[in-house]
Amino acid sequence: MNKYLIIAISIAASALSACTVADRSRALNNPNIEGKTIAQQVCSSCHGEDGNSHSAQYPKLAGQQTAYVVSQLNNFASHARTDRLALEVMAGMSSGLNEKQKQEIAEYFYQQTPSNTSLYSGDTSLGKQIYNLGIQERSVMACAACHGELAQGQQIFPRLAGQHKEYLLKQLHVFKNTHARPDTPMAMVTQNLSEKEMEQVANYLSTMK
Ligand code: HEC
Ligand code: HEC
Secondary structure, rough: HHHHHHHHHHHHHHHHOHHHHHHHHHHHHOOOOOHHHHHHHHHHHHHHOOOOOOOOOOOOOOOOOOOHHHHHHHHHHHOOOOHHHHHHHHHHHOOOOOOOHHHHHHHHHOOOOOOOOOOOOOOOOHHHHHHHOEEHHHHOOOOOOOOOOOOOOOOOOOOOOOHHHHHHHHHHHHHOOOOOOOOOHHHHHHHHHOOOHHHHHHHHHOOOO
């Protein structure tokens, strides 16, 4: 509970200090503005100009699959993603964008080079094993089967390599314990993963380049 409170407070604080975002966000309803400009002037304030956000609250978008980014913008806009931050922040960010702008924004971030900012230097062998092979006796599918051997993602399967560990873990909890991201295989995938296993796989992914 505490963790969410902290996130909520820091979001509120960043909303206050982000008058610039509010000013420019009028651009979010203007079909004449290029996606790239929106990405650089609006999305960048949280996700980083090159898509490598500094705070783990905001997922990195650099190198993220275009089809995945477009699908998530649609999910935020339609309120299919019902996590509090999704509704309070991303629903508004995505609802005024047209199809062309969403595609251009996604392409802009896909073209940015993902940075690796993980400070984790511990053992990643178990996380790597789960990622590549799953856990057969508990019917946990291999993550690599959908997210790719290098965790680079494909189409609607997101890139996971180099993502903030805390963001990965948060989403694994969302899939496992809530209905805030419905209709994906991830509910089934996370069902039999323990807390420790999720942590190990998130550590491994955060260190991938
Ligand atoms: C005020 C901060 C803020 C701004 C500005 C912002 N975002 Fe986000 N974005 C977030 C947060 C917070 C999340 C994580 C939501 C969650 O945890 O469910 C997110 C999540 C996302 C995701 C999901 C990524 C994933 O890996 O699942 C995409 C895609 C995204 N944002 C795109 C955009 C685009 C495109 C823009 C500009 C039109 C934008 N965001 C502007 C805060 C922001
Ligand atoms: C059957 C295919 C499939 C398998 C296997 C799979 N995933 Fe996924 N994963 C998906 C899809 C599809 C999404 C996007 C969900 C959405 O659209 O909301 C996703 C999303 C995610 C996300 C959210 C990423 C983000 O940026 O928000 C994480 C984290 C994740 N998967 C981790 C894993 C891990 C760890 C494993 C292995 C234990 C795994 N996945 C196995 C299909 C799969």
